[in-house]
Amino acid sequence: MAIFNLRDVSVRYQDAPFALRGISLSIASGEQLAVIGPSGAGKTTFLHTLACAHRPDSGSFSLFGSEPWQLSHAQRHALRARLFLAPQTPPLPPRQRVVTAVLAGRLPQWSLWQALRSLVKPADTQAAYDALARFNLQNKLYARVDRLSGGERQRCSMARLLLANAEILLVDEPLSALDPTLSRQTLAVLQQEAGMRQATLVCSLHQVEFARAHFPRIIGLRDGRIEFDLAREKITDDMVTALYQNDQEMPDNPGAHTAPPPLIMNYC
């Protein structure tokens, strides 16, 4: 049964040129697929569109058999709780403790009271510990997020994913800050987890060889269009070369924010 159904979907940001054009595909429940393509191809936009975080400008988009953008705000927001989007920059507040940041994956299931209580005394430390242990980070349980390295933060955000009770996992570049060994381990944990709960896993990857080695289905994006959408056996080296042709390494820095000017606080 198809979980995602996209027909001729196009997305643009305000008046910028289209970020995605004429995307048509369907994704079945429990499927695992990788999205590859040069930077600026629209991988992140694609994942955000699947996560109902971007409204398509045209085309039809259905999720779990209903059209989210025809629903009310509340109903659409309830749909979002059934999927988990892990952005490329780990969304962890610097002054938070790792245990709290990881347990935040449980938040959609918690009542406000539970959420408040867990801020004072973390609710399920064992679960957080186990999730971190699968990425070899268990000894960082009570460390503060800003004391972690980039790679540790990325795995910490994956540990949050393990705690989320979601049927669809949308992961944006989970390996961008990891070395090859850690990359392999992290990807293995992700795929194992998705397989175990029969969740759908959509993962955008920079490393083509990882995608070809581990994912049965691969989508190649370029300039916002699908270049190919094939089982991995059918993908040839030429297709990959063509996909990345003329790719200028664009320095994308998603985490760059200008510091706000300090508030003037002197003598009232």
Place this chain on the structure above:
Amino acid sequence: MNTPTPPTLRVSTVLVLAALLTLIITSFVSISLDWQPFFTQAAIHTTGEFLLGFAPPDVSPAFLHQVALATAETLAMSALGTLIAALLGIMLALPASGRLGAVARASTRMLLNALRSIPELVWASILLIAAGLGPFAGTLALAVHTMGVLGRLFADAIENGPTLPEASLRINGVSPLSAFFYASLPQTLPQIMSYTLYRWENNIRAAAILGIVGAGGLGQMLKYHLSLFQMHQAASVIVAMLLLVALVDATSFALRRHMTRL
């Protein structure tokens, strides 16, 4: 496998939180707020009547002219007070930044602290004795309080600025005063300007209310009409104050945004 032990709360944090909570609770207990005027039927009625008494504000041209004059007076008081304060502040900043020795520094800083600890309004009520009722007392009050604030800010800015240019002048045999005026002051001038402007903005707001003790400006008009129960006139004055403050807020916001964009 052993789980790491959770960090314990710092004792100081617990103490601070407990102290804050005690402060808040004892505050409410000792004041025993009187909510009655807001909840009994009769009280709501009189409150409503009181508020309705303000409408409509007096907009007769003659009265608006008076309000405009008072607004101009308020602006003049704030500008003049700030200007005097800035000039005197720079002079006091010289000893307060330690250029004339440690003793001078400590005593000037103590003076500046005392000046700025006493709010403008209290200064105004004291200065009324020497300067008489009217805007002059208000201007002086603003100047005295602001001098304390600005003197301290200027001194800190000068102390934290780079010392090399001044030191090299001193090594060449220049006197401390000349070295100060040729090296340290020009360096901190942009900061001094921005502090002064920021303070002027504050002082416009302060000048609007100084009149409540009789020191001129819009506040004096408000106090006068309120004490005579001329509610329509009082309403116009309040609206004028509101507009003045909102205008100053908007202007300074726009200016600041313009400056950060440059």
Place this chain on the structure above:
Amino acid sequence: MLMISEFHPWLLLDARSLRATMQFLSTFVPPAHSAEFLSVVLQATWQTIAMATAGLTLALLAAIPLTLIMTQCLSISRLGTNRMSMPASLLRHSARWLLLLLRSVPELVWALLLVRIVGLGPTAGVLAIALTYTGMLGKVYAEILESSDAHAADTLLKNGNGRLTALLYGALPQASSELLSYTIYRWECAIRGSVVMGFVGAGGLGQRMDEAMKMLADDQVATILIMLILLVTGCDGISRLLRRHWT
């Protein structure tokens, strides 16, 4: 400008004015120090602190929900379309105007009006501080939340969380130290504000000062001024300590 503000410095040197000033100053020393008066002053000082603290607490309670309404990066209806729904943006704008009104009327004017409604005494002062500071805190809280990194809160929202949880787990850990230090700074300001409240009859040190001035009891004025300096300097110190503790 000099003319409008009736700037006549020579008035200060006028013989009559000089005499009045000298007389005033000469009775400054020694400051009034009878045990009875000192206890009155201490009580008034505590009332000043209590008024400021209670007022700020009320302002905090009122400002938090208003901040939640105002903060754009916690909007759910914005997700995906980058445009807020009509009712949401209407609500946000009315909150913004309410805050502008609250903080544009000076606290002393609020107090002047409230004294007419609730009568003389600290209630008027507390409410005046609460009203003005709701306006200030709400505006600045929203600004701090908007200007800090929204990525964490945004991701929580995109994963289907409510705005309160996104605030607690995403935005607050990011901005908490700045929010705290601004609140403490405002407490310091509230202390100064509540001193002044007394001049319109709202109790505290200001009222004692006003009375002493009217009775021409200059030695009492001197004592109150010293107390004032001690109070403000002490609060400065506490505020600096607290801010260092949390940042």
